[in-house]
Each structure stands twice: as C-alpha cells, then as structure tokens.
Amino acid sequence: MRGASSAGAPGIGDADFPEDGNGGYDVEHYTLKLSYDPATKRLVGSATVQAEAVQDLTAFHLDLHGLTVSRVTVGGAEAGFGRQGDELTVTPATPITDGARFDVTVHYSGVPDPIRNYANLGTYGFIATADGSFVTCEPNGAKTWFPSNDHPADKATYTFEITVPAGVTAIANGEQAGPPVTSGATTKFVWREKHPMASYLATMMTGKFDVRTGTSPAGIPIYAAVDPAFRSTLDSLYTESGRITDYWAGVFGPYPFSSTGAVLDDYSAGYALENQTKPIYGGFSPTTGIMAHELAHQWFGNSVSITRWKDLWLNEGFATYAEWLWSEHDGKASADSVFRAYYEKALDPMWSYPPGRAQRADLFNNSVYTRGAMTLHALRREIGDPLFFALIKKWASTHRYGNATTEQFIAMAQQVSARNLTAFFDGWLFRTGRPAATI
Numbered sequence: 449m450r451g452a453s454s455a456g457a458p459g460i461g462d463a464d465f466p467e468d469g470n471g472g473y474d475v476e477h478y479t480l481k482l483s484y485d486p487a488t489k490r491l492v493g494s495a496t497v498q499a500e501a502v503q504d505l506t507a508f509h510l511d512l513h514g515l516t517v518s519r520v521t522v523g524g525a526e527a528g529f530g531r532q533g534d535e536l537t538v539t540p541a542t543p544i545t546d547g548a549r550f551d552v553t554v555h556y557s558g559v560p561d562p563i564r565n566y567a568n569l570g571t572y573g574f575i576a577t578a579d580g581s582f583v584t585c586e587p588n589g590a591k592t593w594f595p596s597n598d599h600p601a602d603k604a605t606y607t608f609e610i611t612v613p614a615g616v617t618a619i620a621n622g623e624q625a626g627p628p629v630t631s632g633a634t635t636k637f638v639w640r641e642k643h644p645m646a647s648y649l650a651t652m653m654t655g656k657f658d659v660r661t662g663t664s665p666a667g668i669p670i671y672a673a674v675d676p677a678f679r680s681t682l683d684s685l686y687t688e689s690g691r692i693t694d695y696w697a698g699v700f701g702p703y704p705f706s707s708t709g710a711v712l713d714d715y716s717a718g719y720a721l722e723n724q725t726k727p728i729y730g731g732f733s734p735t736t737g738i739m740a741h742e743l744a745h746q747w748f749g750n751s752v753s754i755t756r757w758k759d760l761w762l763n764e765g766f767a768t769y770a771e772w773l774w775s776e777h778d779g780k781a782s783a784d785s786v787f788r789a790y791y792e793k794a795l796d797p798m799w800s801y802p803p804g805r806a807q808r809a810d811l812f813n814n815s816v817y818t819r820g821a822m823t824l825h826a827l828r829r830e831i832g833d834p835l836f837f838a839l840i841k842k843w844a845s846t847h848r849y850g851n852a853t854t855e856q857f858i859a860m861a862q863q864v865s866a867r868n869l870t871a872f873f874d875g876w877l878f879r880t881g882r883p884a885a886t887i
C-alpha cells in the first residue's frame with residue numbers, strides 16, 4: 449500500500465476478522481485521558497493516537513464501538529469524521545503524506561457498551577461493575593472504550609490518565625507515574641505502559657481495591673489489587689505473582705516488562721485475561737496453575753504477539769503448556785503425564801479441530817489450548833529437552849516486543865533442531881485426526 453494516495457483501509461488485513469484494525473498507518477502511542485463515574489457509568493474524555501502513515505492518507509479509520517464523538521482534531525486542526533458501525537472515519541483538513549508522523553485526538557463520551565454476542569466469546573470489553581469497571585478486551589473489545597487500531601498486529605505504548613471519584617482506585621497497565629492526586633471530589637491516576645502492547649491487553653480497572661506493592665525475590669516490581677470481598681487472597685496473590693514471574697524468567701528468559709502483578713475483582717467474568725503486566729481474574733481466587741498460565745502469556749502473547757488471530761495457539765498453546773510445566777515444578781502431575789492423559793482421549797473433539805488454524809466462530813476452542821500445548825510437548829519429545837528449551841527462549845528473545853506467525857515458529861524449530869519438521873507440524877497443527885505419537 450505504500451505510495452497509494454487514498455483512504456486507509458477499514459481493516460488491517462486479518463482475513464478472519466476483516467473489520468478489525470485499520471490500514472494505512474501504524475500507531476506508536478495512545479494517550480487516554482478519561483474520567484469514569486461508577487454511579488452514572490459514563491466515560492468522558494479524549495484519546496490521542498500518535499501514528500506514522502504508511503501511505504498517503506486522505507482519510508483513515510479507527511475502531512470505535514458505541515460512545516458519542518464530539519470532536520476530532522489531527523495535528524491540532526479540526527478534522528471531519530463519520531461513524532458507520534464500529535468504524536470511525538477521520539478526514540484530516542490536509543492529507544497526510546506517506547511516512548509522516550501525525551496525531552489525532554478524539555473527544556468522546558457515553559456509557560460503554562461491551563461486546564455481548566460475537567461468536568462464542570461471551571461478554572467482553574468495558575464492563576460496568578457495581579463499584580467501577582472490569583475491562584478485558586480480547587479479542588477486539590478495546591474499541592468499546594477508546595478509538596484504536598484494534599488488532600494485535602499494531603502494538604503501541606500507552607499513557608492512561610484516569611479520573612475517578614475520590615475513594616475509587618483506577619488501575620491500568622504498566623506503572624504509576626506518581627502518586628494519585630485528589631482535588632476536590634475526584635482523584636487522578638496516571639499509568640504508563642512503556643513497552644509495546646496489543647490493544648486487547650489494555651485495561652482500566654476501577655472500583656474499591658485493596659492494594660499491595662513491593663518486589664519479587666528476583667527484584668521485579670509487583671502491583672497486586674483485590675476487591676475487598678477477596679481481601680484474604682491479597683497476600684497470596686501478591687506473593688505467588690512474584691514467585692511465578694521469577695520462575696518463568698528462568699525458563700523463558702528475562703521478564704519483558706517493568707512490573708508484574710494481578711488484579712482480582714468480584715465481577716464474575718468466568719475467565720482470566722493476561723492484561724499486560726497485570727493479569728485480571730474475574731470473580732475467583734486463581735490457582736497457581738491459572739496464574740502460571742496468565743503470567744506465561746506475558747512472554748507468549750504479550751511480548752511476542754500474534755499477527756493474525758488464526759495463530760492464537762502461539763498464545764494459548766504456550767500458556768497452557770506453561771501450566772503443565774508449573775504443575776511439574778510444583779510437585780504435581782508431570783508435563784509428560786498430562787500429555788499422556790490427553791493423548792489417550794482418542795475421541796476428544798480437539799482431534800477434529802486443527803489448533804494451528806483457530807476459527808473465528810470458535811476462537812478459544814479447547815484444541816487451541818490443549819492440542820496447542822500437546823504440540824509443544826510432542827515437539828519437546830521429538831527434538832529433546834536442550835534444543836526444545838533453547839528454542840522457546842530464542843522464540844521469546846527474537847520476537848521480544850514484536851509480532852510473529854506460526855510459519856516463523858516452524859522455521860525456527862527447524863533451524864534450531866536442524867530437522868525437517870514439516871510432517872510433524874502438519875499433523876499436530878493443521879490436520880484433523882489424532883497424530884501418531886509414541887507414548
């Protein structure tokens with residue numbers, strides 16, 4: 449597209465999610481200045497998107513679901529805008545040239561409307577709770593609370609300036625720029641995520657929280673917060689988050705971010721999400737196995753991100769395999785015995801769902817998790833422990849803060865092992881039916 453003089457495309461080019469993300473530019477930084485009042489559930493503020501054009505742009509899109517846009521400026525000048533479905537189209541007063549850096553500020557307000565009936569994903573996005581907000585956006589719910597290039601192929605850094613009623617805590621990714629500042633009836637929290645982050649990992653959790661901060665034994669800053677209903681869990685959540693993050697740094701290589709942590713709210717999401725630096729647990733005290741899963745995502749999914757959703761096993765297969773490694777480390781079932789138990793389920797539906805092609809209509813299918821993890825264990829048996837763990841570390845370091853594809857993983861596995869693994873990966877990732885394995 450470089451060089452074409454036109455409007456940016458309404459999608460980033462993910463064949464399974466054609467409306468997600470946008471073409472023509474690459475976001476570098478989001479600055480979200482937002483006020484949220486849990487009593488009215490209204491979100492009011494602005495988002496400034498700093499981006500680089502990758503083509504000449506007469507107009508471009510952002511993803512935004514619901515909410516009312518009152519004003520858009522580009523480079524400080526008034527810009528035209530229109531809404532159609534979840535697309536916000538911006539027409540700058542003067543076209544943007546290929547390669548130029550530009551910033552667009554969108555002023556908006558309203559009661560966020562989470563995504564409810566998209567395939568089989570449940571409710572996600574910005575969800576109002578009794579005392580604040582619960583924000584889990586995978587795969588494409590960032591657009592429910594800020595205008596974005598809502599696809600993991602375009603990662604960016606973030607600044608969050610969140611104003612809430614005094615007494616409410618606002619938590620986002622990364623670290624706090626300073627202590628919260630209360631003036632009159634409101635308190636402003638400033639958080640910064642200085643490492644690139646996919647839009648679905650951005651969060652603003654608000655509400656009543658008990659907080660514990662400190663550092664892990666290896667020196668990684670920890671921020672743990674729990675809804676008061678889970679007060680008795682705070683210390684273990686804090687301690688285990690640090691202990692598990694340290695352990696993964698030994699297995700996967702250096703922790704990619706500047707802090708780790710956890711947020712446990714009383715909203716029953718029925719799932720957890722690996723929000724960058726602060727996994728969210730929705731209404732349950734997580735086992736260390738679940739925490740091990742979400743914290744492994746910091747390397748696999750968050751630092752090394754997918755380029756298109758069909759490669760989701762690169763996130764979920766790796767994080768599920770991490771659960772098995774944790775189980776073994778914790779003196780429970782070994783990874784090998786977990787693998788064997790699944791392999792023996794000859795009639796499991798996962799054998800008819802190739803995990804290397806996650807389906808839009810069933811993105812988080814168990815196969816993507818379990819058969820994805822089995823693929824890694826089978827690979828480990830195939831190439832042996834030293835090469836397998838060297839590969840995993842190399843995967844994390846080579847694509848640190850970036851994006852990658854299944855093809856790149858296969859190529860690296862072949863290069864590290866000096867083996868042709870085409871038939872192996874074909875059977876485990878791309879074909880229906882249970883692959884042959886010696887167990």
Ligand code: ARG
Pocket residue numbers: 569570571572586587719720721722742764812
């Ligand atoms: N990535 C999450 C996990 O495995 C699951 C997210 C599910 N998303 C959803 N909208 N239901 O921990």
Ligand code: ZN
Pocket residue numbers: 741745763764767
């Ligand atoms: Zn996961």
